[in-house]
Amino acid sequence: MAHKxxxxxxxxxxxxxxxxxxxxxxxxxxxELAFVMSFKSGEVALKAxxxxxxxxxxxxxxxxVLSGLAFRFKLLPDGRxxxxxxxxxxxxxxxxGSVMLEMQHSVEALSDMVLCVFQREGLWRLFExxxxxxxxxxxxxxxxxxxxxxxxxSVGRRSAIERCAHxxxxxxxxxxxxxxxxxxxxxxxPITQQHIADTLGLSLVHTNxxxxxxxxxxxxxxxxxxxxxxxxxxxxxxxxxxxAIPGAVRPxx
Amino acid sequence: MAHKxxxxxxxxxxxxxxxxxxxxxxxxxxxELAFVMSFKSGEVALKAxxxxxxxxxxxxxxxxVLSGLAFRFKLLPDGRxxxxxxxxxxxxxxxxGSVMLEMQHSVEALSDMVLCVFQREGLWRLFExxxxxxxxxxxxxxxxxxxxxxxxxSVGRRSAIERCAHxxxxxxxxxxxxxxxxxxxxxxxPITQQHIADTLGLSLVHTNxxxxxxxxxxxxxxxxxxxxxxxxxxxxxxxxxxxAIPGAVRPxx
DNA sequence: CGCGACCTTGAGTAGGCTCAATGCCGGTGG
DNA sequence: CCACCGGCATTGAGCCTACTCAAGGTCGCG
Numbered sequence: 346m347a348h349k350x351x352x353x354x355x356x357x358x359x360x361x362x363x364x365x366x367x368x369x370x371x372x373x374x375x376x377e378l379a380f381v382m383s384f385k386s387g388e389v390a391l392k393a394x395x396x397x398x399x400x401x402x403x404x405x406x407x408x409x410v411l412s413g414l415a416f417r418f419k420l421l422p423d424g425r426x427x428x429x430x431x432x433x434x435x436x437x438x439x440x441x442g443s444v445m446l447e448m449q450h451s452v453e454a455l456s457d458m459v460l461c462v463f464q465r466e467g468l469w470r471l472f473e474x475x476x477x478x479x480x481x482x483x484x485x486x487x488x489x490x491x492x493x494x495x496x497x498x499s500v501g502r503r504s505a506i507e508r509c510a511h512x513x514x515x516x517x518x519x520x521x522x523x524x525x526x527x528x529x530x531x532x533x534x535p536i537t538q539q540h541i542a543d544t545l546g547l548s549l550v551h552t553n554x555x556x557x558x559x560x561x562x563x564x565x566x567x568x569x570x571x572x573x574x575x576x577x578x579x580x581x582x583x584x585x586x587x588x589a590i591p592g593a594v595r596p597x598x
Numbered sequence: 599m600a601h602k603x604x605x606x607x608x609x610x611x612x613x614x615x616x617x618x619x620x621x622x623x624x625x626x627x628x629x630e631l632a633f634v635m636s637f638k639s640g641e642v643a644l645k646a647x648x649x650x651x652x653x654x655x656x657x658x659x660x661x662x663v664l665s666g667l668a669f670r671f672k673l674l675p676d677g678r679x680x681x682x683x684x685x686x687x688x689x690x691x692x693x694x695g696s697v698m699l700e701m702q703h704s705v706e707a708l709s710d711m712v713l714c715v716f717q718r719e720g721l722w723r724l725f726e727x728x729x730x731x732x733x734x735x736x737x738x739x740x741x742x743x744x745x746x747x748x749x750x751x752s753v754g755r756r757s758a759i760e761r762c763a764h765x766x767x768x769x770x771x772x773x774x775x776x777x778x779x780x781x782x783x784x785x786x787x788p789i790t791q792q793h794i795a796d797t798l799g800l801s802l803v804h805t806n807x808x809x810x811x812x813x814x815x816x817x818x819x820x821x822x823x824x825x826x827x828x829x830x831x832x833x834x835x836x837x838x839x840x841x842a843i844p845g846a847v848r849p850x851x
Numbered sequence: 852c853g854c855g856a857c858c859t860t861g862a863g864t865a866g867g868c869t870c871a872a873t874g875c876c877g878g879t880g881g
Numbered sequence: 882c883c884a885c886c887g888g889c890a891t892t893g894a895g896c897c898t899a900c901t902c903a904a905g906g907t908c909g910c911g
Binding site: 419421422423425426427429440441444445446449450469472473476477479480482483484486487488489490491493494495496497498500501502503543545546585586588590591 | 674698
């Protein structure tokens with residue numbers, strides 16, 4: 346792939362992976378770490394805007410996000426786009442492709458990013474030899490299903506302003522979970538209003554006006570491609586409760 | 599639970615499970631069957647309209663649908679409802695509850711139904727002793743994520759008539775996969791227009807009018823709580839292509 | 852016979868869409 | 882150094898899809 350820069354070999358030994366220091370990730374035994382090491386086949390670097398994989402392709406790899414952001418989306422034949430979710434450091438990608446015949450969605454980098462690469466065959470070895478890690482993989486799948494459930498509820502049943510409030514809270518929570526913002530509510534992610542619109546099933550113009558309402562209501566601040574949450578309570582009120590899932594200690598492959 | 603009728607012991611030995619005869623389900627080895635037998639702790643019968651579990655509760659059980667239909671949904675505090683998906687024979691339910699702290703969604707029977715019950719602890723035994731079955735569980739989770747992706751695309755980016763067309767096709771395909779309809783396109787499921795509306799993020803009235811358009815266009819027929827697909831091509835055209843996922847041979851726990 | 856569940860239809864409204872134009876900023880090439 | 886261009890945010894105007902409120906019809910059941 347011309348656009349993907351393959352970095353040679355293992356760059357970061359898993360034991361030293363900076364992500365593992367974060368308290369959201371459950372500690373691994375050294376035996377588990379050794380296996381993950383052997384499972385990992387290298388790293389990839391991606392520039393903002395580049396695709397990691399595309400709908401319809403088969404994808405032999407699995408990935409863990411080391412740094413940077415991406416989003417997962419689907420397109421309709423005429424080009425309408427629905428963003429399904431955002432991928433943050435620690436997220437495990439490509440399970441669908443390794444388990445099914447072909448990818449049913451695409452993933453594109455939102456910022457420059459680095460990912461760990463695993464071979465599909467390794468996944469089978471993982472299941473054969475490490476019950477705990479297998480369980481972790483399933484756990485991650487179940488969790489991402491929960492997030493999709495929430496998103497579907499939002500898009501199906503919330504009004505525009507409720508959707509915006511809910512999404513912004515959700516993003517702020519996820520970002521701060523993995524330590525990407527020093528203050529919990531100052532979010533610095535390279536997201537455009539078009540992304541928000543495509544996430545929420547709204548038009549760009551209407552998204553802009555709706556964010557405008559939140560800005561004028563002093564609930565958030567928006568300055569080119571990043572935002573800040575000023576009034577968390579107001580947003581939670583609008584969103585109809587804060588549905589962040591607690592007990593968020595999770596595995597990191 | 600007053601409303602749930604617990605049937606004693608194992609009613610149907612897994613080897614004789616009528617579902618296994620269907621060609622959509624991958625054949626199990628007798629060793630696997632024996633394990634599933636030992637994993638299964640009994641059956642439950644549910645009457646139409648009864649809940650299987652509710653959001654916020656913890657749920658120690660896993661279920662496989664033996665017969666009947668159900669749907670999975672979430673509610674907003676003010677009562678707005680979003681249906682997330684439909685559960686059909688062979689579907690595996692409750693993974694989220696077994697793997698996370700508590701249920702983030704509810705499930706309600708659409709018709710009378712019978713389900714196999716498994717204990718949450720058994721799942722751990724399964725992962726420890728049967729790599730193949732563990733992989734199957736993950737496979738099922740990945741597949742239901744794909745279905746959610748499709749649904750989210752629909753609700754977020756399709757117009758009312760496109761959503762209806764897509765959903766009806768999808769339901770018809772799933773139902774005929776598990777042999778619930780003799781002709782592929784005559785669907786007999788006890789679904790109301792309110793369910794359709796809540797699945798698609800539309801109001802009841804608008805759903806009714808939209809279905810009316812499809813009926814007048816001779817694409818479908820609707821007679822109280824069941825429907826028939828008359829013109830599959832027209833629906834596929836409206837839906838923007840048939841996105842049924844091929845290679846649908848799947849495991850059955 | 853009355854009631855409840857579901858489907859249908861009408862009328863008026865509004866939330867969200869499209870089209871279109873403008874402003875801002877950063878990068879790039881002449 | 883400046884002109885131009887592309888990406889993003891913003892705003893106005895008009896329209897239409899989908900919503901709400903409301904009423905009526907059918908059917909099955911106690």
